[in-house]
Amino acid sequence: MASKPLTAFFILYSFLGYIPSFGVILRTTDKIVWANEFQPVELTCLIESISTNNPRIEWKKIKNGIPSYVYFQNKISEHRAQLIQPANLLILNTSRSDTAEYRCEVAAIDDHKHFDEILISLAVRVKPVVPRCSVPLAVTVGTSSELRCLENEGFPASQYRWFRNNEELPQDPKSSLKFLNSTYTINSDTGSLKFRRVRKEDAGEYFCQAKNEAGNAQCPAQPMEVYDVDIVGIFLKALAGLAGFIIVMFGIYHAHKHGCFSSGKDHTGTNYKLPAQDNGVDYTEADEGHFRHKSSFII
Numbered sequence: 001m002a003s004k005p006l007t008a009f010f011i012l013y014s015f016l017g018y019i020p021s022f023g024v025i026l027r028t029t030d031k032i033v034w035a036n037e038f039q040p041v042e043l044t045c046l047i048e049s050i051s052t053n054n055p056r057i058e059w060k061k062i063k064n065g066i067p068s069y070v071y072f073q074n075k076i077s078e079h080r081a082q083l084i085q086p087a088n089l090l091i092l093n094t095s096r097s098d099t100a101e102y103r104c105e106v107a108a109i110d111d112h113k114h115f116d117e118i119l120i121s122l123a124v125r126v127k128p129v130v131p132r133c134s135v136p137l138a139v140t141v142g143t144s145s146e147l148r149c150l151e152n153e154g155f156p157a158s159q160y161r162w163f164r165n166n167e168e169l170p171q172d173p174k175s176s177l178k179f180l181n182s183t184y185t186i187n188s189d190t191g192s193l194k195f196r197r198v199r200k201e202d203a204g205e206y207f208c209q210a211k212n213e214a215g216n217a218q219c220p221a222q223p224m225e226v227y228d229v230d231i232v233g234i235f236l237k238a239l240a241g242l243a244g245f246i247i248v249m250f251g252i253y254h255a256h257k258h259g260c261f262s263s264g265k266d267h268t269g270t271n272y273k274l275p276a277q278d279n280g281v282d283y284t285e286a287d288e289g290h291f292r293h294k295s296s297f298i299i
């Protein structure tokens with residue numbers, strides 16, 4: 001009902017060749033923009049409607065809540081950037097420090113609505129650097145083992161993949177016939193590769209790759225050797241140790257006995273124990289300690 005007179009009003013104005021501008025209106029093609037570091041990127045600030053001839057255009061960068069001028073009084077404050085018609089901001093060589101919010105502001109004094117602004121968020125992707133990898137040189141069959149891989153430059157944060165002898169380890173070993181019996185788990189967010197129980201077949205040259213949308217990097221391959229527990233060797237060593245122990249004990253027993261006899265003979269009673277027994281005890285301790293050390297090292 002009310003629209004009829006309004007339409008008539010517009011038609012009348014159109015006939016007269018004059019359409020009133022209601023003000024400046026901005027638009028952008030992307031409110032969230034991703035760019036790769038060292039590549040150019042254009043933030044669009046399109047003017048949909050305006051009737052002022054020389055609008056005032058400003059670009060501000062807002063990082064951690066603090067605004068700073070990028071384009072102000074027809075000057076660009078950043079040598080890597082340009083203003084492109086009508087009001088787009090072109091950054092020629094983005095750097096990781098450009099990740100921020102950018103606000104395009106247009107003031108048009110001759111327009112009824114004489115101000116508009118638009119906020120664009122820019123995120124600059126950064127390639128991963130070569131990750132630091134740690135691979136244990138030697139592990140024993142049946143024990144657990146963890147291989148680690150990490151880099152901190154990539155943005156967004158890198159995802160990690162592990163390779164053995166140039167072949168990628170599937171995320172789930174059960175998904176591949178070749179890795180079916182392996183007990184590893186991969187955490188692709190943290191870069192950890194954990195074996196619950198290492199098998200002989202897990203030995204090989206390992207490397208890891210860090211990857212994100214901007215690129216990837218990998219560490220050099222490092223060997224991991226897997227050793228069997230030498231059961232026969234341990235048994236023989238234990239047996240030799242036990243035999244040695246018995247011989248020493250036998251020796252002490254004899255020495256002691258001998259000492260007793262001699263003390264019985266000369267009645268001095270002060271020095272008879274010291275030389276023989278102390279020597280004997282020393283030997284026992286040394287041998288026992290040696291044996292214990294050896295066995296704990298192997299097992």
Ligand SMILES: *[C@@H]1O[C@H](CO)[C@@H](O)[C@H](O)[C@H]1NC(C)=O
Pocket residue numbers: 038093095
């Ligand atoms: C971009 O900037 C980096 C340093 O920030 C520089 O090393 C590189 O040469 C620049 N690239 C171009 C194309 O200007």
Ligand SMILES: *[C@@H]1O[C@H](CO)[C@@H](O)[C@H](O)[C@H]1NC(C)=O
Pocket residue numbers: 177178179180181
């Ligand atoms: C996995 O283990 C099973 C049973 O021990 C064996 O038969 C099979 O050959 C193994 N597969 C691989 C790929 O080692």
